[in-house]
Amino acid sequence: MRVLKNPRVQTRHYPTRMLLSCVALAALTACGGGQQDDAPLSRFAIEETTSPSPSSEQAPVASILEGLAAQFPNGQLPKEQEAQAALELEQNPAVLSYTADEEMSVAKLAEEVSDWMANATRKVLGQKLGTTPLYRPVVRFRTPSGYFYTASPAEIATITSQQPTWIREGTAMHGSSESNWGLSPVYRFRNNATGSYIYTISPTEKQAIVDNLSATFTLDGAAWYSSSSAGSGFSPVYRFRNILNGSYLWTGSEAEKEAIVANYSAIFAFEGVAFHTPIAAPNEVFVETPIKLNNGILGDKPKIQRQGDGTLVVAYGDAPDGAGMVYDVKGQNERPARDIFVKTCKPSATKTCNLFADWSAPINVSKSALMQSTGSFDWRGTLGNPGTYPGDIDKANIKTTGPIITLTWVSKYCPDGDPSTAAIELPVQRAVRYLERNDRVIPFSCAWTSYSTTKGTSWSPAKQLSSGERDAIQDASSGSISTDTSSASYNKGQIVYSWQEDPQGLALGEADGPGDGASGANVNGGTDVWYSYATVDLTQTPAPAPGAEYNTTYYNLRPSQRLTDNWTNQYGINGSVNYIYDGSGTNVPESSIEKGQTGAARPNIGMVGSTTIVAYEETKGSNGLDDGKFVRYHAFPYATVPATAAGKAGCIISDPSKNARRVRFLTQSPTDAGTGGIQIGIFWKEGSYDKGGPSDIRVRRGMGGLQPANLLPAVDANCATSDYATAIGLTSTKGDNISSKAPTATVANLTDNTELNYTENALAHRGVLRGEDMWIGYNYTGDLVKLWAGLDNYNFWIRRFNMTTGWDNPKNVTNITNKGINVREPRIFGTPKSNQTSCPTGNPADASTTNPADCQNANVVYLAWGTQTNVSPYDPAGGQDLGEFITVSRDSAASFAPVVKLSAVQGVYWGDQESAYESQNVTNPDGSRFYSVWNQKVLTTDETQVEFVSGNVLAP
Numbered sequence: 001m002r003v004l005k006n007p008r009v010q011t012r013h014y015p016t017r018m019l020l021s022c023v024a025l026a027a028l029t030a031c032g033g034g035q036q037d038d039a040p041l042s043r044f045a046i047e048e049t050t051s052p053s054p055s056s057e058q059a060p061v062a063s064i065l066e067g068l069a070a071q072f073p074n075g076q077l078p079k080e081q082e083a084q085a086a087l088e089l090e091q092n093p094a095v096l097s098y099t100a101d102e103e104m105s106v107a108k109l110a111e112e113v114s115d116w117m118a119n120a121t122r123k124v125l126g127q128k129l130g131t132t133p134l135y136r137p138v139v140r141f142r143t144p145s146g147y148f149y150t151a152s153p154a155e156i157a158t159i160t161s162q163q164p165t166w167i168r169e170g171t172a173m174h175g176s177s178e179s180n181w182g183l184s185p186v187y188r189f190r191n192n193a194t195g196s197y198i199y200t201i202s203p204t205e206k207q208a209i210v211d212n213l214s215a216t217f218t219l220d221g222a223a224w225y226s227s228s229s230a231g232s233g234f235s236p237v238y239r240f241r242n243i244l245n246g247s248y249l250w251t252g253s254e255a256e257k258e259a260i261v262a263n264y265s266a267i268f269a270f271e272g273v274a275f276h277t278p279i280a281a282p283n284e285v286f287v288e289t290p291i292k293l294n295n296g297i298l299g300d301k302p303k304i305q306r307q308g309d310g311t312l313v314v315a316y317g318d319a320p321d322g323a324g325m326v327y328d329v330k331g332q333n334e335r336p337a338r339d340i341f342v343k344t345c346k347p348s349a350t351k352t353c354n355l356f357a358d359w360s361a362p363i364n365v366s367k368s369a370l371m372q373s374t375g376s377f378d379w380r381g382t383l384g385n386p387g388t389y390p391g392d393i394d395k396a397n398i399k400t401t402g403p404i405i406t407l408t409w410v411s412k413y414c415p416d417g418d419p420s421t422a423a424i425e426l427p428v429q430r431a432v433r434y435l436e437r438n439d440r441v442i443p444f445s446c447a448w449t450s451y452s453t454t455k456g457t458s459w460s461p462a463k464q465l466s467s468g469e470r471d472a473i474q475d476a477s478s479g480s481i482s483t484d485t486s487s488a489s490y491n492k493g494q495i496v497y498s499w500q501e502d503p504q505g506l507a508l509g510e511a512d513g514p515g516d517g518a519s520g521a522n523v524n525g526g527t528d529v530w531y532s533y534a535t536v537d538l539t540q541t542p543a544p545a546p547g548a549e550y551n552t553t554y555y556n557l558r559p560s561q562r563l564t565d566n567w568t569n570q571y572g573i574n575g576s577v578n579y580i581y582d583g584s585g586t587n588v589p590e591s592s593i594e595k596g597q598t599g600a601a602r603p604n605i606g607m608v609g610s611t612t613i614v615a616y617e618e619t620k621g622s623n624g625l626d627d628g629k630f631v632r633y634h635a636f637p638y639a640t641v642p643a644t645a646a647g648k649a650g651c652i653i654s655d656p657s658k659n660a661r662r663v664r665f666l667t668q669s670p671t672d673a674g675t676g677g678i679q680i681g682i683f684w685k686e687g688s689y690d691k692g693g694p695s696d697i698r699v700r701r702g703m704g705g706l707q708p709a710n711l712l713p714a715v716d717a718n719c720a721t722s723d724y725a726t727a728i729g730l731t732s733t734k735g736d737n738i739s740s741k742a743p744t745a746t747v748a749n750l751t752d753n754t755e756l757n758y759t760e761n762a763l764a765h766r767g768v769l770r771g772e773d774m775w776i777g778y779n780y781t782g783d784l785v786k787l788w789a790g791l792d793n794y795n796f797w798i799r800r801f802n803m804t805t806g807w808d809n810p811k812n813v814t815n816i817t818n819k820g821i822n823v824r825e826p827r828i829f830g831t832p833k834s835n836q837t838s839c840p841t842g843n844p845a846d847a848s849t850t851n852p853a854d855c856q857n858a859n860v861v862y863l864a865w866g867t868q869t870n871v872s873p874y875d876p877a878g879g880q881d882l883g884e885f886i887t888v889s890r891d892s893a894a895s896f897a898p899v900v901k902l903s904a905v906q907g908v909y910w911g912d913q914e915s916a917y918e919s920q921n922v923t924n925p926d927g928s929r930f931y932s933v934w935n936q937k938v939l940t941t942d943e944t945q946v947e948f949v950s951g952n953v954l955a956p
Contacts, residue, residue, distance in 0.1 A: 136286055138224055138252075138277075140172035146196035146247030149188075151175045151224040153288035157352040173237050173252030173277035175224030185222035186275065192218055196247045201228050201275040227276040234276040240268035252277045285888055285900045288354050290949040293933065294318045295362055298338060299946035301395035302933040305405060305456075306922040308483075308835055311346040312353060313456035314933055315365070315396035315407060316946045323369040324390040326412070327379055327440055329506065330518040337369035337390035340409055344456040347950075353931070354950055365450050365459045366393050368413035373443055374427045375583015381439035386585070389443050394473065401479030401607075403538060405452045406495055407459070408475040414446035414468030420559035422551070429468030430588055432505025433579040441581055444471040445506075447499045447530075451555065453538060460549040465532060465560055470501035470594070472530075473520040480607040481536060483836065491538040494638050495555075496612050498563070498605040502527040503594035504573060504580060521617075521661070524574055526567045526596030529603045529616055532560040533638050561641055563614060563634065565648040565722055566596040597621040598722075600632075606667045608679060611706050612638040614650075615682060617661040622724045628659030630727065631684045635706040646720035651708040653682065653700055653715055655734055656727045658754065660686040660698075666769035667706075674772065676704040677803060681774045682711075683765055686735075687754045694761045696754045697778045698735030701801070738799050742780045742810040750807060759783045764796075764823075768830040770858040772803035775830075775893055777813070777863070779823050793870050794822040796863065800893050813863055813887065813896055819870060821909070822879065825918050826865040831856050831927045844926065853926045860927025861889045864902055866917045866934075869909060881917040882907030884934055888953050890927070902932055903947065913939050916947065928953055 136151040141159060143166050150156060159166050176183050187206045189198045193216060200206055209217050227234045238257045240249040244267060251257055260268050293302070293314060300317035307313065319336035326337045341362040345353040352358065368391030378386035391413025399406045417425035431443040447465040452458060466472045481493035504524040534550070534557040543554060550557040572595045573580070580588040598621035606613040617629040632650035634642065642648050654660030663684040673679045680702035687695030700711045708715050713733035721727050739745075739762035740752035760782050767776040777798035786792035795816055800808045814823050834842040835854035844852035864886040868879040883906035887896045903916030919934035929952045936947045 136175055136224065137171040138173045138175045140169045140250075141166040142169055143167075143195070145191075145194050146242070146245070147249050148197050149199060149223065149250065153352065153354045157354050157358070160352070161350045172250065173226075174279070175226050176278060183225035183278075184228045184275075186224050186226050188220040188223040189217040190220055192216060194247075198248060199223060199250060199274075201226060226278065230276055233279050235279050236273040237275050237277050239271045239274040241271055243267060243269055250274060284954045285886060285897050285951060286954065287886065287900055287902055287951040288352075288949055290904050290947045291354065291356050292936075292945045293343060293356070293359065293948040294341065294946040296320070297943045297945070298336060299944055300338060300935065301918070302920060302935065302946040302948075303396055303398045304920050304922055304931060304933045304948075305398055305400045306832065306924070306931065307400065307405075307455045308832075309346070309455070310924065311344055311455045312922075312931055313342060313344050313398070313400075313405060313452075314946070314948065315340060315342050315398045316933075317341070317393055317395055318362075318946075320364060320369050324372075326390050326392040327437070327442060329434065329437065329442055329508075332437070337392035337412075339364050339369040340366040340393055340396045340407060342407075342452075342456055342459065346455075352950065353948070360457065363456075363459060365407055366391075366409060366411060366448065366462055368393065368411045368448075368462070371413045371415075373412060373429060373583065374415060375429055375431070375443065376585060377431050377443050377581070377583070378433075378439075378441040378585065379443070381434075381437065381441065383438060386441075394445065397476055399477045399479065401495060402481030402483045402493070403453055403491060404479065404481055404495065404536065405456055406477040406479065407450045407452075408447065408465075408477050408497060408499070410445035410447050410472045410475055410499070412443050412445055414444070414464065414466075416464045417467055417469075419464045419467060427468070427583065429583055430470075430505075431581045431583075432471065433581065434508070435579075436508060441585075442505075443583075444468045445473060447472045447475050447497075447560075449477065449497060449557075451495070453543070460555070461546075463550050463557065465497065466499070466501060466530065470503045471506045472499050472501050473506060474602050475499040476603070476605050478606045478612075479536075480609055481538075485836070491536075493536050494607065494610065495534045495536060496605055496607055496638055497532040497560075498529055498603045498614055500527055500529050500600055500603055500616075502599070503567070521601050523599035523601045523619070524595070525599050525619070525621075526570070526594045527599035527601065528566045529563045529600045529614060530560050531563040531605075531612075531614070531641060533558055533612070535639075558639075563641060563648070564600045564616075564618070564632075564650065565645070566598045566600055566618070567594045568596050570595050597623075601629075602662065604664060606665060606680075607638065608667050608669060608706055610638055611635055613665065613667065613680065613706060615653075615663045615665055616650075617663060617684075620656075620724055620727070621722070622728075625724075626728075629661050630654055630656060631660040631663045631686075633663075633682065633708065635708070645722065649720045649722040651715060651719040652721070652727055652730060653708070653711065653719065653732070653735070654684060654686055654698065655732070656730050658686045658688055659693075659695075660684050662763075662765070664765060664767070666767050666774065668769050668771075672771060673704075674803075677772065678703060678769060678774055678801075679706055679710070681767060681769050681776070681801075683735075683738075683767065683776055685763055685765065694754065694758050694784055695763070696737045696752070696760075697739040697762045697765045697776070699738055699776060699801075700735045701774070736807065738776060738807065738810070739778055739780055739797070742797050743782065743812070745810050747807055747809075759785065761787075764794075764826055766826055766828045768828050768861055770830050773858070773892055774801045775799070775828060775861055776801070777826060777828050779826060780810075780812075787870065788872050790819055790870060793819045794824075796823045796826045796865055798828070798863070798893055808893075811893070814865060814885075814899070816867070821882065822868050822870045824866040824868040824879075824881065826863065827919060827921055829862050829864075829921050829923060831858060831860050831923055831925050834925050839925070853924050853928055856925040857890070857927050859890060859892045860923070861893050862921060862923060862927070862930060863887050863889075863896065864919050864921050864932065866919065867907075868917075869907075880908055881915040881937070882909050883912075884916045884919045884932075886919075886921075886930075886932070886951070888927070888930075890953075897953070902949065902951075903934060903936065905936060908939065915939060 138151045141148040186201050237252045296318040298319040302316035305313045317338040323336040343359045345359045371391040372388035394410045397408045414429040417428040431441045433441045446468040450459045450462045477497045479495040482489040503526045507522040537553050540554040544552045571591050598619045600616050600618045603616035614634045620626050630652045631654035633653045634650045665682040667680050678701050683699040685695050686698045702710045715732040716730040736750045737752045740749045762778045762780045764779040779794040780797045781787045781794050796814045797810045799810045834856045838851040839849045839855040844855040867882040871879045884902040886902040887899045889896045905912045905914035907915040916936050921932045923930040931950045936945050
């Protein structure tokens, strides 16, 4: 085991030696040759010696552990920390080597070691998370007065944009952004007279400058962290003095050092090794310093898109000034109403997007939080004070389709009683009473949309899609716009929308675990998936005049209609009490409330060419015989919504005898798929048990087409049925089971029944589809009982399917061995297509390529994930979010780079009072740079904010 030393203790026991103290000044010409034992002293050299040899007995390990234990509330050191402390104390006797004349009591020593152990334990647990020190490039600038070095992304960005005479020469070395890991600060001083800079790792030299030369030099602080001595994983940094002007140059390159010695010795005097730089491993992921992106204090659910020219578009929720209070059913708290905001930034030579000032001012797209419902609702319930309700939004959902960006959301502001007509009709918004929420009456939501054809810099007026007569949620969009400039269809195509509407209001959840859901998974009978589409022709000029943004050839939005058949022309309520109200506070007559035997939930929508794809989960309608769900699938021409019974039913692609939910799919064009290739990969969670029980991830592939007949493993030809008795008798081949016995699985396990290993569980499935390769990952635990007891945890596993070789075996990518931490909300993301202008052939080496970074590298796959404390599913508080992490593969997931922190904050487990969760991520086409957003919460105030960060991968 690597011994983790405390720098505060370590400095007391260095062997006697002479440390380099040459100050990089033109006035100080008597300079030493570098940090060497025999280096000559300059006039300001200081000798550092050890403290006297220990003359008293070392404090016993047991006493120190008792002192450490006293630091904990219950007076007992946690077993894992006690074992680690004992081992480290035994392996690091220097920690115990305090002398009597230091008057170090056991209590004082325990305090010292406690401080050390706080760092050491964090490092040890950090190792268990699979993380490594974050080494940043130290960038060198040539200035009019010498050389300037920095590892700060903010400084790099500022210099790039504001110092045109400073020439960026690239990475001179690497340094850590963290003070632990046994590294020492490299101090930076500014010469107030010349504007040049000097750098030193020696604390004695630093102090000598502070004490003796403060009139000339200003201490800037620690520029980065490096090693003061040689060691494994470190290489020397050399120092040269410019004989002509007295400035200094540092380099970590052996080649550059040899070239200067051989060719420029008349200008630069070689002074030896200054310190040692960490050697960055190939494929190392570098993360810049995150910034808060939103302007308010309630930033929520950010989403990010990257346009073809590199423009970044971030959409998020936030509370505008003056917003009224609303009740968050899912969060179970009152808060100010939110709107949808958008910010943009285009990275360039002078703009990194790593500064808040790089981003545009926020655009309020929804503009509903300051609006009020037309009805009056008793939304505070037993707390009293009924009234109108602000137009709060749920979250932003954003999709880029060629030159169009589409936003969708649901809002409590529903002024139009019939969005299908040109006029604004009388409102029909209803509400539902929640007995479990202090009898609050909360208005239904309606679906909205807006679009941008200017890369997010301007947006169409928000357009209401549904009336609010039923409660809308789970909105999404997709589309297909031709970007082929040689085609007659260039800049023409379609945008499609879907959402679900529950006639009896958003139902609270019934799953095991903390919270009450309210996300749209639990539905009432008669809940249907609704659908709309718009035809698009961006060649029409000029753009639509105000008021005509949705009803011209440019963008022609069609009225919404039911896609599914769950409402069967019946009316009534579920149960014996009517909880549905209108805007006047009166019960809606039961004869006006739609109902049905089944309900659809969590629809996903996509497009390939002119074909719309929709998949969702739906209750079985078994009259109490089976509480589970089917996964259903539709593929139809976008302008022709299925009208037949089979068409409206959709194909059941899951095992009808099991409970299936959370369906997702990945698509690509026939051209990208190749002849007979994968045009769609569709996957879901499936098992015999209901909510919270053990399950596996099942997969089917659409080979050479998108219809149910194209799916492999094959589905029953009669899969499109709404009759339960017929459905339960379907004989489809089971989807590939890609999660069964993950640690030891082979292709032989693809046909496993979930109940073959009834203790394991898989969830949070995600994927990427690129050409002949499809990667699907999932969170996995081998034993739910052990998980709940804190003896096992969730890690993220990934599995690749290749058209030639089939399924690879599963691979654990996160490898968190600390059973107290689970992976949460993982994300897999691949590279976008090549830019047709800067990389027209897709080949970075082609003569026509002007920017190789715009050429797609389909072998690059990123993985990001959050972490959360592992608690019992019956813990009412639930797990606490911690921090976000990221890694990358350049070889189609055969191997991954060392994991690094994506978020700076890491949650209470690590002593942070902020937590990070739910990242969204994009990358450029060659995969060398990525951009991420996530939610961050201040635990002491409950303030939430949107964080942004960029990063890059060192080329192999």
